[in-house]
Amino acid sequence: MAASSRAQVLDLYRAMLRESKRFSAYNYRTYAIRRIRDAFRENKNVKDPVEIQTLVNKARRDLGIIRRQCLNDHPKQLNSACAAVEGEAAEAPLCLLPGTAHPLLCPDCGRTRVKVHISHLYSTDKLVIENQEKPRT
Amino acid sequence: MLLRAGWRRAALFVTVAPGPRPTVPSRGLRLSVVDDAPQSAVPTDAAAAPEAEVGLRPLYMDVQATTPLDPRVLDAMLPYLINYYGNPHSRTHAYGWESEAAMEHARQQVASLIGADPREIIFTSGATESNNIAIKELEAAIQPDTSLVSVMTVNNEIGVKQPIAEIGQICSSRKVYFHTDAAQAVGKIPLDVNDMKIDLMSISGHKIYGPKGVGAIYIRRRPRVRVEPLQSGGGQERGMRSGTVPTPLVVGLGAACEVAQQEMEYDHKRISKLADQLIQKIMKSLPNVVMNGDPEQHYPGCINLSFAYVEGESLLMALKDVALSSGSACTSASLEPSYVLRAIGTDEDLAHSSIRFGIGRFTTEEEVDYTVEKCVQHVKRLREMSPLWEMVQDGIDLKSIKWTQH
Numbered sequence: 001m002a003a004s005s006r007a008q009v010l011d012l013y014r015a016m017l018r019e020s021k022r023f024s025a026y027n028y029r030t031y032a033i034r035r036i037r038d039a040f041r042e043n044k045n046v047k048d049p050v051e052i053q054t055l056v057n058k059a060r061r062d063l064g065i066i067r068r069q070c071l072n073d074h075p076k077q078l079n080s081a082c083a084a085v086e087g088e089a090a091e092a093p094l095c096l097l098p099g100t101a102h103p104l105l106c107p108d109c110g111r112t113r114v115k116v117h118i119s120h121l122y123s124t125d126k127l128v129i130e131n132q133e134k135p136r137t
Numbered sequence: 138m139l140l141r142a143g144w145r146r147a148a149l150f151v152t153v154a155p156g157p158r159p160t161v162p163s164r165g166l167r168l169s170v171v172d173d174a175p176q177s178a179v180p181t182d183a184a185a186a187p188e189a190e191v192g193l194r195p196l197y198m199d200v201q202a203t204t205p206l207d208p209r210v211l212d213a214m215l216p217y218l219i220n221y222y223g224n225p226h227s228r229t230h231a232y233g234w235e236s237e238a239a240m241e242h243a244r245q246q247v248a249s250l251i252g253a254d255p256r257e258i259i260f261t262s263g264a265t266e267s268n269n270i271a272i273k274e275l276e277a278a279i280q281p282d283t284s285l286v287s288v289m290t291v292n293n294e295i296g297v298k299q300p301i302a303e304i305g306q307i308c309s310s311r312k313v314y315f316h317t318d319a320a321q322a323v324g325k326i327p328l329d330v331n332d333m334k335i336d337l338m339s340i341s342g343h344k345i346y347g348p349k350g351v352g353a354i355y356i357r358r359r360p361r362v363r364v365e366p367l368q369s370g371g372g373q374e375r376g377m378r379s380g381t382v383p384t385p386l387v388v389g390l391g392a393a394c395e396v397a398q399q400e401m402e403y404d405h406k407r408i409s410k411l412a413d414q415l416i417q418k419i420m421k422s423l424p425n426v427v428m429n430g431d432p433e434q435h436y437p438g439c440i441n442l443s444f445a446y447v448e449g450e451s452l453l454m455a456l457k458d459v460a461l462s463s464g465s466a467c468t469s470a471s472l473e474p475s476y477v478l479r480a481i482g483t484d485e486d487l488a489h490s491s492i493r494f495g496i497g498r499f500t501t502e503e504e505v506d507y508t509v510e511k512c513v514q515h516v517k518r519l520r521e522m523s524p525l526w527e528m529v530q531d532g533i534d535l536k537s538i539k540w541t542q543h
Binding site: 023026027028030031032034035038062065066068069118119121122123124 | 197205208209211212215216219220221403498499500501
């Protein structure tokens with residue numbers, strides 16, 4: 001895999017800051033923004049591509065954490081989340097908007113609205129019984 | 138549109154079943170309940186408010202009492218509260234195996250923070266239980282002249298750091314067991330159980346941005362330290378602490394330890410800077426302020442200041458927008474001044490006027506500035522109202538006054 005380019009790193013940085021702003025808790029929000037800025041600043045002169053890739057991978061994982069935590073944070077907050085997941089652009093991402101009563105498509109960005117449970121954020125493989133072609137009962 | 142099967146990270150919409158409106162707690166913080174009236178099947182008997190009123194919450198400056206969960210810790214714990222719910226002691230199926238793997242991984246994370254071997258970490262319900270196990274060891278000692286030295290690494294009230302390495306050196310040379318309660322120190326200052334010759338160490342989860350209800354005790358294996366278990370049962374945790382290990386909590390503790398290890402330097406630098414700012418600003422604006430505790434051997438995040446001629450409790454009440462404490466949470470119910478302050482020789486009147494400011498990983502400069510501003514404002518106001526202050530301003534030496542009894 002080619003090492004991450006400067007553009008990719010910048011995109012990641014912007015994405016992380018954008019997601020961090022959605023924390024509803026003041027302390028988490030300010031910490032995330034501050035820490036991300038300081039961490040990227042601290043590592044800006046790293047030259048070794050392997051090290052850069054390690055840092056980028058860690059940043060991607062943290063971005064995932066922030067996304068999941070922002071959604072957990074406050075039910076109202078979920079409504080303003082457009083949950084486009086990085087790396088899964090091919091799939092139809094979700095979007096939720098405040099106030100609207102679950103139309104199929106979001107009027108703002110045209111993506112699908114779906115109502116899901118926290119277990120989707122931390123989901124795992126299906127049970128063996130769910131893979132059967134025809135349900136028994 | 139269909140939800141693709143392989144997709145994990147979907148947007149979340151949580152329905153909160155309203156039920157009867159929760160009673161407002163008497164201390165004035167209101168719970169904000171999100172009412173999702175159209176969707177809910179449960180009828181609310183209270184009038185459906187358009188949106189629950191949200192009061193403004195105070196700033197949190199009491200990190201020695203407890204800390205908020207780091208989002209990274211919560212993220213690590215949630216899978217074990219949702220899908221991976223097996224008992225880690227079940228040996229016969231994947232649910233047990235994955236839970237056990239998580240528990241052992243957490244054990245490794247805790248051990249690496251303090252330079253120990255994972256086999257030396259026993260999970261408990263908190264530092265208090267760990268302390269009890271360690272002290273009980275004294276009674277289980279074989280030799281009649283074995284004794285135990287128990288010292289707090291960082292004091293929770295005044296933030297003083299004890300010279301652990303030196304004490305450890307002395308204890309090991311005299312063949313005396315050395316226990317330290319490192320609840321406030323783990324993850325904040327570098328600790329190594331081998332360098333500091335520590336035999337027993339208590340660790341608390343909720344002091345290091347981890348969950349409440351979990352902790353650990355470090356028990357040295359070489360040379361072996363024998364402890365007697367407090368609770369007996371199924372023999373879990375090498376027989377030292379029976380009872381099912383709570384996987385979600387220990388995963389949280391492990392994650393908190395790992396995060397602490399990574400963030401220790403950054404946090405320490407930041408907290409020191411904020412602490413200096415707080416102390417300088419207060420000292421600059423107010424006379425007669427004493428910082429309790431040794432200024433050199435001091436953990437910066439715990440600042441205990443005594444404001445002369447101001448009663449501590451009244452200052453706490455005045456600073457209602459900031460969550461503070463005077464002395465430790467465990468003794469906050471009583472009105473006695475802190476035993477720690479008394480022990481370091483603080484005058485009775487100064488001991489009553491002490492406030493503890495806690496600065497943690499999530500504290501911002503804005504919060505510190507706000508706290509300083511309010512503190513200065515209220516101390517000035519309370520001093521204006523104080524007859525003792527008036528007398529001091531007039532040059533009367535308070536110690537020379539003969540108070541008469543009525």
